Amino acid sequence: PAADVAPAEAQRGGGGRIVVGPNVQGAFEEYRLDKRLQKALFGGVYRAKGLSTGGDFAIKVLHKSEIQKALDAKSKEFCEVPLSEIKLADEMRGNHHVVVPKEHFEDRWFHFIVFPLCRGGDLIDALKTKGTGFDEAQARGLIRQATRGLAHLHERCIAMQDVSLENMLLHVNEDTGCYEVKLCDPGQAVVFQVDASGQEVQVAFKGRVGKVFRPPELYEGGAYHATKVDSWCLGWSAFLLLTATELFGSADPAQHDPDWTLFRNADWTALFNHRPAPCSQAGLDFIFRLMHLDPAARMTATESLDHAWLADAGISPVIAPHEQWPESLRKKCRGPQVDSAQAGARPNRVQQEEARGQQEAPDQSFSGARRCAAMAALGDAA
Numbered sequence: 160p161a162a163d164v165a166p167a168e169a170q171r172g173g174g175g176r177i178v179v180g181p182n183v184q185g186a187f188e189e190y191r192l193d194k195r196l197q198k199a200l201f202g203g204v205y206r207a208k209g210l211s212t213g214g215d216f217a218i219k220v221l222h223k224s225e226i227q228k229a230l231d232a233k234s235k236e237f238c239e240v241p242l243s244e245i246k247l248a249d250e251m252r253g254n255h256h257v258v259v260p261k262e263h264f265e266d267r268w269f270h271f272i273v274f275p276l277c278r279g280g281d282l283i284d285a286l287k288t289k290g291t292g293f294d295e296a297q298a299r300g301l302i303r304q305a306t307r308g309l310a311h312l313h314e315r316c317i318a319m320q321d322v323s324l325e326n327m328l329l330h331v332n333e334d335t336g337c338y339e340v341k342l343c344d345p346g347q348a349v350v351f352q353v354d355a356s357g358q359e360v361q362v363a364f365k366g367r368v369g370k371v372f373r374p375p376e377l378y379e380g381g382a383y384h385a386t387k388v389d390s391w392c393l394g395w396s397a398f399l400l401l402t403a404t405e406l407f408g409s410a411d412p413a414q415h416d417p418d419w420t421l422f423r424n425a426d427w428t429a430l431f432n433h434r435p436a437p438c439s440q441a442g443l444d445f446i447f448r449l450m451h452l453d454p455a456a457r458m459t460a461t462e463s464l465d466h467a468w469l470a471d472a473g474i475s476p477v478i479a480p481h482e483q484w485p486e487s488l489r490k491k492c493r494g495p496q497v498d499s500a501q502a503g504a505r506p507n508r509v510q511q512e513e514a515r516g517q518q519e520a521p522d523q524s525f526s527g528a529r530r531c532a533a534m535a536a537l538g539d540a541a
Contacts, residue, residue: 183271185264188212190273200239200346201225202269206276215276215485216261219244220269238320238366239346244272247345250315256308258328258343278483279329279338282400286324292403295438297477301327302397303469304340309389310460312342318385320368321347322392324400329479336484337476351385359384375410375423376454387454393463394449401437406450423452441468 180192188211196204202221209216226241240246245263252259261273279285282301286293293301305327312319319326319342330339347368352360361382367373374391376383398406407418407430421430437443445468448458463469481489 182210183207183218183264185262185271185273187262190216190218192218201229201241207273215278217274217276219272219274221272223265223268223270226270238368240348241346242270242272243345243348247317247348247350250317250350251312251345253315254308254311255339256304256341257311258341274343275330277328277341278331278485279479281343282324282327282329282340285329286400286403289403292399292401292437295401295442296475298397298400298438299442299468299471300474300477301338301340302393302400303464303474305342306393306460306463306469308340308342309393310464312348313386313389313460316351316353317345317348318351318362318389319345319348320385320388321370322389322396323370324396327396331479331483331485333485333488335476336479336481336488338479349385359386361385371409371411372405372407373410374450374454375452378411384454386459387457390449390457390459390463391454393460394446397442397449398437398446401442402434404434439468441466445469 182189182191184190188209190207190209192205192207194206196206196217198204199219199221202219202225205218205220207216207218208214221241229239229241244260248259251257258274258277261275263270263272265271292298305322309319309322321344322342326342326344328341328343330341331337332339349362349368351362354360362385363382364377364380367377369377369388369392372392372395374388377388395406398404405418407422408414408416410416410419410423418430421427431437437446445463445466448466449463451457458466484492
């Protein structure tokens with residue numbers, strides 16, 4: 160039975176294998192490892208049940224031997240710092256939209272990092288079920304929550320440097336059944352300094368952080384503002400969430416990406432000729448202000464929260480599919496169908512909690528020539 164649910168194996172010096180599970184003992188309680196959820200750098204992530212509390216958790220199980228290999232290797236393309244979730248946990252705490260571990264323990268072979276379970280997976284998995292992208296109203300709510308988490312981290316002088324849909328988890332609120340976005344995985348994060356006037360100090364270049372859509376300044380190899388890397392990647396991720404289409408592939412000059420050339424030259428008509436109309440004019444303005452070619456001109460995460468696209472107090476929460484609800488909520492609603500009164504009451508409660516900023520005028524969607532004209536008007540923002 161242990162082999163069926165074991166989270167990981169480690170090579171013994173003599174060629175044998177070490178099997179871990181099905182139960183592992185932490186400082187707070189013992190956990191039963193029920194199911195492997197996905198692979199992870201240096202190991203895997205497993206769904207687990209707390210045997211004392213009955214709570215559901217996700218436990219990241221990391222091979223110590225694989226971590227050591229990474230520490231011994233040096234590459235400008237590999238910028239992960241193992242166990243950053245533990246090292247930065249105290250600084251990351253304090254915001255509802257940032258994941259922090261419940262506890263961490265280890266044995267001779269493995270590190271175990273225990274997190275609350277996010278039943279909705281990550282946003283890239285959710286996007287795969289949407290075909291042509293999220294409805295704009297839903298995307299605004301999800302991106303706003305991620306931006307709140309990012310603004311919190313920047314206030315704590317932490318830049319993630321790897322903002323992406325893969326690193327935005329979907330927690331399901333146990334009382335409302337609504338999604339709550341939580342930023343995760345600070346493996347490439349950096350702690351930056353601020354000067355006497357409170358301005359962010361550039362960090363030294365230590366490698367090409369982020370994913371392939373990283374901003375162009377990272378290909379120059381010099382010092383840079385780390386929070387502006389986050390801004391760029393947030394904008395790119397917002398476009399992907401809205402369209403299920405990459406805005407471009409890579410800003411790496413060596414790749415000669417034709418879509419990047421169009422973006423860099425602000426040739427919006429050609430760039431969007433083979434892409435769907437992404438969103439309203441306010442949404443495009445939001446994306447392009449985050450992706451200004453000049454890092455100094457990009458919106459910060461805090462400024463983004465005041466942008467018209469996110470500041471609307473009327474943005475509604477996104478209700479998770481019923482099958483992702485915790486059993487306690489499904490029982491409360493007496494079966495798979497939720498009556499209209501319940502369906503209306505739940506998001507309204509969360510909406511009141513989420514409301515912030517000034518009321519925005521209704522979005523006006525546009526397409527074709529009107530859309531291209533609006534993009535041209537945003538040329539100075541890119």
